[in-house]
Amino acid sequence: MGQTEGKTNIMDYDTVCLSDAGDAVVIIDQTKLPGQTRTIALRTAKEIWEAIYLLKVRGAPAIGVAAAYGIYVLSRQIQTEDYEEFACEFQRQKDYLDSARPTAVNLSWALNRMYEVVKAGAGTPVAQIRNELRREAERIQEEDILVCKRIGEYGLSLVKPGDGILTHCNAGKLAASRYGTATAPIYLGEERGYHFRVFADETRPLLQGARLTAFELMSAGVDVTLICDNMSASVMQKGWVDAVFVGCDRVAANGDTANKIGTSVVAAVAKLYGVPVYVCAPTATIDMETATGAKIRIEERPQEEVTEMWYENRMAPPGIKVYNPAFDVTDHALIAGIVTEYGVARAPYTESLREIVAEKNQRAKGCPDACGGPAGRISSEKGE
Numbered sequence: 001m002g003q004t005e006g007k008t009n010i011m012d013y014d015t016v017c018l019s020d021a022g023d024a025v026v027i028i029d030q031t032k033l034p035g036q037t038r039t040i041a042l043r044t045a046k047e048i049w050e051a052i053y054l055l056k057v058r059g060a061p062a063i064g065v066a067a068a069y070g071i072y073v074l075s076r077q078i079q080t081e082d083y084e085e086f087a088c089e090f091q092r093q094k095d096y097l098d099s100a101r102p103t104a105v106n107l108s109w110a111l112n113r114m115y116e117v118v119k120a121g122a123g124t125p126v127a128q129i130r131n132e133l134r135r136e137a138e139r140i141q142e143e144d145i146l147v148c149k150r151i152g153e154y155g156l157s158l159v160k161p162g163d164g165i166l167t168h169c170n171a172g173k174l175a176a177s178r179y180g181t182a183t184a185p186i187y188l189g190e191e192r193g194y195h196f197r198v199f200a201d202e203t204r205p206l207l208q209g210a211r212l213t214a215f216e217l218m219s220a221g222v223d224v225t226l227i228c229d230n231m232s233a234s235v236m237q238k239g240w241v242d243a244v245f246v247g248c249d250r251v252a253a254n255g256d257t258a259n260k261i262g263t264s265v266v267a268a269v270a271k272l273y274g275v276p277v278y279v280c281a282p283t284a285t286i287d288m289e290t291a292t293g294a295k296i297r298i299e300e301r302p303q304e305e306v307t308e309m310w311y312e313n314r315m316a317p318p319g320i321k322v323y324n325p326a327f328d329v330t331d332h333a334l335i336a337g338i339v340t341e342y343g344v345a346r347a348p349y350t351e352s353l354r355e356i357v358a359e360k361n362q363r364a365k366g367c368p369d370a371c372g373g374p375a376g377r378i379s380s381e382k383g384e
């Protein structure tokens, strides 16, 4: 079936996929949502880079998958069968794609995984390396689907039927594969009759909550209410929110978490009202090389996103100074648990995240696609 054929609901689309001919990355252009559901095929390095930079494809896991398929597509265009030449050009293209956005670790993580395939292929025909690259990109996407589902199961163990859940930005199907991360417990709960009441923050300035989360949850039949970013205290004060689930772009070794700008405000407010904040984090997003959130590089974006984008007319005075960081860091002290595909990590995160990564590495040795059950400081249920 083609990318759009017979599809009427956003939930039926792949956020990212490879074209049937294997010569393009096909994405839903998220800048057009929810007004138009349009897929675009990306073939050149510039097209792929721009799609990531302009947030046509966005959300940490989806960026990783797009980059993996993207570098595979570009590897097919490298006109040589000489290994050294191929590896050198591959690295140049990989570094270029990696420069599109700095905060989400998944971008460099996925590209480095692909580069490992090239390095491991030294001495084998380039044609064979290209085949291996395609397989690795497919694996990255398949693993993402599995990982999101497991995060959903662990996340679901933290809430009960009828709960109010608040989420910020879009960590949904449009940001990952199938279940999303922060939305995975919501979708799984919906399948099992939990009937959550979800509050989606609009998420200034790029409105991922209003344009994407509200859209995909509504399309899936979830009870979702859109609120402006400055309303989260109000709904929590009223007792309408039992848990906050958010995604992340990078988790430092001590549990400090970079996610969409405004997440730390939600977490601080939630702490005041005693609402637990859970960060849904595939282990690919955990960066043990970065000791604390202070070391995470935060992307700054064009000021027009704040002053005029999405408005019919510019709504700020010409010449006004604008600060537009795309992410902020939520202090680990505000986080009740980090939900991974291996269980829920609890404070102290320096220890629990180390255990999780060790568990992952252990399993990777025996069975590369396996996700494990909880161990040690990692719990599977609320309050453990």
Ligand code: MRU
Binding pocket: 055, 058, 059, 060, 061, 104, 168, 169, 170, 171, 172, 175, 176, 180, 181, 182, 208, 246, 247, 248, 249, 259, 260, 261, 326
């Ligand atoms: O700038 P964006 O839209 O790419 O930011 C996305 C987020 O902050 C998400 O919460 C995060 O990437 C997790 S997506 C599963």
